[in-house]
Each structure stands twice: as C-alpha cells, then as structure tokens.
Amino acid sequence: MAANQNVLKNKGELQPTLKGELYTSPDVFELEKKNIFSESWLFVGYEYDVAEHGQYITTRINDENVLIIRGKDNVLRAFLNVCRHRGATLCSEASGTTKALRCPYHSWTYGLNGSLAGVPNANECREQLINNDDYGLEKVNLEVWNGLIWINFSENPEPAEPLLNQQIMERLGNLETFGRYQIPDLRVAHSKTYDVKANWKIIVENFQECYHCSSIHPELTEALPEFRSGVGTQNTVGAGASFKDGVEYFSISGKGSRPMLKGLLPEDDRLYYGMTIVPHVFINLTPDHVITHRIYPVSADRSIVICDWLFDPEEMAKSDFDPMDAVELFHRVNEQDFAACRWCHENMNSKAFKNGGVLVPLENHVTKFYNFVLDSIGMSSS
Ligand code: FES
Ligand SMILES: [Fe+2]
Structure with missing residues (x-):
C-alpha cells in the first residue's frame, strides 16, 4: 500500500482506495475474519425476539x-x-422456544445456561462429562445496546456500549438525538435479505460516500435534494439531511399519515440521518x-445484507x-447501491485496479x- 499512497499524496486532495486484491484475496478475507469480525461487536438481532x-x-x-437464548434466570x-x-x-430453526437444548444426534441435553445436563446411555462416564465445564456449550460474549443484540467472538472484548456510543458520538455529536428514536420500543415490520456479489468493504465504502447519489439514486435525491451535491451528511458531525419541500415522509410518494x-x-421532523457502525x-x-442494515461477509466475493424497517x-x-x-424507497436505494457494488467488485482483479483507484x-x-x-x-503503511 505504501507506494500507492505516497504517489497519490503528491496529487493534492486525491486519496488512494485500497488495492484491488484487498477486495478479492481469500487470504485477506481470512485475516479480516480473524482480526476484524472475530474482534468486533457484531449486530445479530433484536432483544424483543428473545x-x-x-x-x-x-x-x-x-x-x-x-445460538442466542434467554435463560430461566432471565x-x-x-x-x-x-x-x-x-x-x-443443536438448534436448526431460525427461532423458537424451548425448555432445554437437546441435540438431535445422540440426545445430549444442555440447560438454557449452556451447562451439560443430560448424557443418555453413558453411565460410566456421565459424572465425568456433566461435572466438567469443558463439555458445556461454548460461550460467546453478548451485549444488548439500544434493543439490538451484539455478539463478540473474542476472549475478553472491551464492553460494547462505550465503543458503540463513541461511534454515535462521532456521527451525531451527542447520544440524545439517537436515543430519541427509542429503538428498543420499535419492531421490524418488514425485512429484506440481499445476496450481493461484492466484497463487504465495497458495500461499506459505498454507504459512506454520497458522491454517487446524484448518479444512481433518483428517488433518494428527490426526497433529499442536498444529496445531489454529493456531499452527503455522514462526514459532518450532527448533520441530518432535510426533506424537500412538500415531502412529508421518507417514502416513495413522500406522503403519509403516521405520527x-x-x-x-x-x-x-423531516430529517434523515444515516450512520455507519464499523465494521458491518x-x-x-x-x-x-x-x-438497519447488517452485512454478513460470506467470502471475499460475496456478502449477505439484511435490511430491516422498524416502526x-x-x-x-x-x-x-x-x-x-x-420500504420501497430504501429497497430501491439498496438495489441501486448493490448493483454499483457489483460493477466495482467484478473488476477488482483487473490490471486497471491493481494499484487501486x-x-x-x-x-x-x-x-x-x-x-x-x-x-x-497489519497492512498499514505507517
Ligand atoms: S453430536 Fe450431539 S449428542 Fe452427539
Ligand atoms: Fe447509495
């Protein structure tokens, strides 16, 4: 990266993107899984569902x-x-309610707190298994933040709340604005899942910039005309985008009757705020x-994006x-964004993008x- 960055630093305000191979290399993807997605707090669901x-x-x-489950101790x-x-x-269903966790294969049974409680037909070693923490379910760190469930695969992560609050502070300049939306009280009314043939980083960088808004988002820029300038609001602390005169709702028609x-x-009223919580x-x-959007990277070349609309x-x-x-407004924005992400991703191995853009x-x-x-x-140039 160093050479590319140094060349571009001499050209005024142009900055380098990442090199093409960072979007396609399976080795880089493995490093990201280990150093980013195994070390970060990841949003995986809503507390009201459990x-x-x-x-x-x-x-x-x-x-x-x-598996995320609420115990008898709440x-x-x-x-x-x-x-x-x-x-x-253990559990193949996406959701459910159970009194105990029974493995379908040989019927080992675990309590809702993850401890091994039952081992059929293993009399001679039953005590050895049940009295041994090694055979309880492997724990994953969990925190609920604003009604959203976050997990972290690392051994001793820093608490989620200050880290997530910090990202909100950097975007909005305070926590009160975010808090007023009372996300724990909202419910998902509609959800869409997108299977995107693009590296997860392309999806993040696309969301973070609005340079493309006037090119590919006619409906969004109709509702939020300031996005036509390409400035967006994510880079300005506290900035929301105002609806166009006559637009009352963030929807295709701009009309509605909900309070x-x-x-x-x-x-x-009549403001839109977009924000990224790194990494996904x-x-x-x-x-x-x-x-809400959450990206689940599947491989260097593929990402699943779940988008939920809460009311x-x-x-x-x-x-x-x-x-x-x-729903239709942001669904169109999503389709437009993910098409653009594919346009880029399919050329990340091109000689033209070897040194990035x-x-x-x-x-x-x-x-x-x-x-x-x-x-x-570990590829920083500094
Ligand atoms: S694999 Fe679960 S009881 Fe055997
Ligand atoms: Fe976009």
Whole structure:
C-alpha cells in the first residue's frame, strides 16, 4: 500500500482506495475474519425476539453458528450452536422456544445456561462429562445496546456500549438525538435479505460516500435534494439531511399519515440521518421509522445484507398500517447501491485496479474506514 499512497499524496486532495486484491484475496478475507469480525461487536438481532424464558434465535456469521437464548434466570446468553459431543448443530430453526437444548444426534441435553445436563446411555462416564465445564456449550460474549443484540467472538472484548456510543458520538455529536428514536420500543415490520456479489468493504465504502447519489439514486435525491451535491451528511458531525419541500415522509410518494416516533422533538421532523457502525452496520433514522442494515461477509466475493424497517408497534397494530411506501424507497436505494457494488467488485482483479483507484475530496472521509481495515490486518503503511 505504501507506494500507492505516497504517489497519490503528491496529487493534492486525491486519496488512494485500497488495492484491488484487498477486495478479492481469500487470504485477506481470512485475516479480516480473524482480526476484524472475530474482534468486533457484531449486530445479530433484536432483544424483543428473545424476550421470554427459553426463547432463542440462531444466526450464522463469521463461519460460526450462534445460538442466542434467554435463560430461566432471565439472562440473555449467546453460545456456539454446536454440540460438544460430535459437533452437531443443536438448534436448526431460525427461532423458537424451548425448555432445554437437546441435540438431535445422540440426545445430549444442555440447560438454557449452556451447562451439560443430560448424557443418555453413558453411565460410566456421565459424572465425568456433566461435572466438567469443558463439555458445556461454548460461550460467546453478548451485549444488548439500544434493543439490538451484539455478539463478540473474542476472549475478553472491551464492553460494547462505550465503543458503540463513541461511534454515535462521532456521527451525531451527542447520544440524545439517537436515543430519541427509542429503538428498543420499535419492531421490524418488514425485512429484506440481499445476496450481493461484492466484497463487504465495497458495500461499506459505498454507504459512506454520497458522491454517487446524484448518479444512481433518483428517488433518494428527490426526497433529499442536498444529496445531489454529493456531499452527503455522514462526514459532518450532527448533520441530518432535510426533506424537500412538500415531502412529508421518507417514502416513495413522500406522503403519509403516521405520527412521528414518540420520543422525537419538532426539530427531528423531516430529517434523515444515516450512520455507519464499523465494521458491518448502517443505521438510518427517519421521523416515523428506522432502517438497519447488517452485512454478513460470506467470502471475499460475496456478502449477505439484511435490511430491516422498524416502526412503532402501535402504528403496526392499526388495520390500515402499510409500510411498503416507505420500504420501497430504501429497497430501491439498496438495489441501486448493490448493483454499483457489483460493477466495482467484478473488476477488482483487473490490471486497471491493481494499484487501486482514487477518492475525490467528497469521498475522502472513506479513508478512515480504509485505515481501520489496514491497521486491523497489519497492512498499514505507517
Ligand atoms: S453430536 Fe450431539 S449428542 Fe452427539
Ligand atoms: Fe447509495
């Protein structure tokens, strides 16, 4: 990287992108899995989905199969969803409720706290297994932050809350604005999953810059005209984007009748805030709903993106509730963004991108993300 960066530093405000191979190399992807996704707090679900004793959800991220379950003691825990006997998947369902965790293969049974409780037909070694912590389920660190469940695969991670709050502070300049959206009280009304043939970093850097907004997002720039300039708001602390005159809702039609979310103030009306929580989450705040994105990298060349639209459950309970006008707006933005990500990804092995490309000044803030990645995988030039 060093040579590329030095050359470009001499050209005014142009900054280098990452080199093409950093988006395609399986070795780099393995390093990112180990040094980024095994060390960071990862958003994997919503606390309200595991509110009751015995309720669980499962997810697969960073090549691990994870089970999140609420114990009889009301504690929410995460475990690797892997039986300690011969490695079978304990829970194959995406969600459910259970009194105990029984492996389908040989019926070893675990308590909701992960301890091994039952081993059939193993009398001579039953005590040895059950009285040994080594055979309980492997724990994964878990924290709930603003109603969102975050897990961390590392041994002793720093607590999630200050790290996540810090990213909100850097974007919004305070925590109060974010808090007013009262995300723990919202519910997912609609969810879409996108299978994107692009490296996860291309998806992050695309979300962070708005240089492309006027080219590929006609509906978004119709709602948020200032995005036509390409400046965006993510690089300005506290900045939200104002709706165009006459646009009342962040939706395709710009029309609607839902009230603002309960905690919001008049100053929050007709504003959109987008933010990135590194490494893999985007959060979008609008007056009547919140949109979350989480990227699950699958390989260097493929990422799954889950996008959820959250609303006030009181509104969702109304017979005329229909989120699709709002859903359609960001769904189109997603499709446009992910197409652009594919356009780039398919050329990352080209000779033309061997030394990477350039960021224009409007995009320079993406360099911070690049430096995070390079530092994390030990390829920083400094
Ligand atoms: S693999 Fe789970 S009981 Fe055998
Ligand atoms: Fe975009």
